[in-house]
Amino acid sequence: MSPRETDDVSGVETTGHEWDGIRELDNPLPRWWLWTFYACIVVAIVYWVLMPAWPGLHGYTHGTLKMSDRAQVVRDLDALKTQRSAEGAQLRNASLEQIEADPKLQAYALAVGQSIFGDNCATCHGTGGTGGKGYPNLRDDVWLWGGTPEDIQHTITVGVRSDHPDARFSQMPAFGKDQLLPAEQINDLTEYVVALSHRPANAGAVGRAAPIFQANCAICHGPEGKGDPTKGAPNLTDKDWLYGADRADIHGQIWNGRGGVMPSWQKRFDPETIKALAVYIHANAAGQ
């Protein structure tokens, strides 16, 4: 504290505070500032009365308006459900074919489906539904578990390798990791699978692998390697590869037998939402 003194330049008294030789002038506050200050106090008191404000030992003061964002969200969601109930009932009662045949209902289903897809499915399948390595592309005409609206609806409901009792389930054995086949046979099989998709491959290896394929792989993928949607076995003769198309990817898949998990959405969505989602995905996919 330095003594209060009058500043020579401005003619104003100092406050007596000093920081590293800098002293503060004790200028009067503008009076409107004082009124603003009083107004803020009044507003604060009004706020305490109307709104939740003070914490206590057992909760807090709720205010006379009983404002609560949490309760508001519940009310908003209820209002939304009521607002959608008419269309929701229509969705629930209509079959997937009926929905797709009725332009108005279809438009509603597409809108619901798009928003649900963006929030829940896009994380893995991408915002455009084009998937990625390990995540199926939903825009093409290749479907591991069938691409009809009913198949899609069922897949969404039960999931793939999920905890649902009726989940879609398939298991590619890990031929290398679990030592089901010797390494050189897996190398030969790799060449065989490459040849299946009409690409140039080592003829000797392909010849050696043919009986191995028939003995180990054909049971799911079929004798010609065309796959089976009822078992979730991918077609090996097309150009679509969930875990990659080159030799290293194919070899890795035979060796490790990867299989992804898609959750069952039955508990999270009501049936009409799943229907809408199936319609949306089906409408945006090619074929089937």
Add this chain to the structure above:
Amino acid sequence: MTTVIDRTRTPEPEGSGPVSAAARARKKADPGGGLYKARTPIYPKLVHGRWRNIKWALLILTLGIYYITPWIRWDRPGHLPDQAVLVDFTGRRFYFFFIQLWPQEVYFLTGLLVMAALALFLVTALFGRLWCGYACPQTVWTDLYIYVERLFEGDRNARMKLDASPMSFNKAWRKIGKHAVWLGIAFGTGGAWIFYFHDAPTLIRTFWVGKAEMTAYVSCAVLTGTTYVFAGWMREQVCTYMCPWPRIQGAMLDFNSLQVTYRKDRGEPRGPHKKNEPWTGRGDCIDCNACVVACPMGIDIRDGSQLECINCGLCIDACDEIMQRVDRPRADRL
């Protein structure tokens, strides 16, 4: 030419030379002291000249940009809005002519603000408070409000007389008229603001029939209120007490900064001058107070660099007018 204010020197005793700021401050201060000070009304006198003309031109330009921009159309494909500048909160897009920004691109906005701040620092370091004096909305709208005030109440002397006179019909209609036009301008300001957030031709219809969104009415009301209060009632108080810029300003200036100042070397010693008296042995300042009465911030520029000064240059115009009359050179002819 730079004037260095020598603060180590003891101030001259009062009455001996020019009246010091300290003396005037003491004179102006409430005799009983006190913690709070009511606003001293300022009656800026209209001046004519180069800086005033630049200010008028910039006022028209900046207000023109503000009011016209939402009405510019810009063709976009599909169902996209055709408003050139539109902040679409519901659609979560910002449209600016050929640019379309999404919410995740808000860093462009951050970058723009950072660049604007740095540009402000640079311009201020080089040319002084150009922003404050010419482009700041507070200055522009205050200027417009003072213009309206002069239309109703006349210039400085007439206004002072009017304020001092008892209530009469003449006083009442002038005051009411002034505040009505002020409120009209304020409403126009708030009204133009909301056009940036909705399709302007649609909103101008829905607004009047009560079908616009609540946010439109609230924003319009808030901006009407702030414009009216800030440009009509608070004016220089906003710059001096609410704006942080004048306080930062002190750190931006050096001896090479361009600044509106009084040239002590030319003006001092100041004093009244009679016609045909010689100019030798005295300064050019005839202490006519033209610079003081023209100042919209209510300061005396002759006291040196002050945080209240917005560098608008109106004191230069005022001084030039007088200097021409007494046959001394204008500021730019030296």
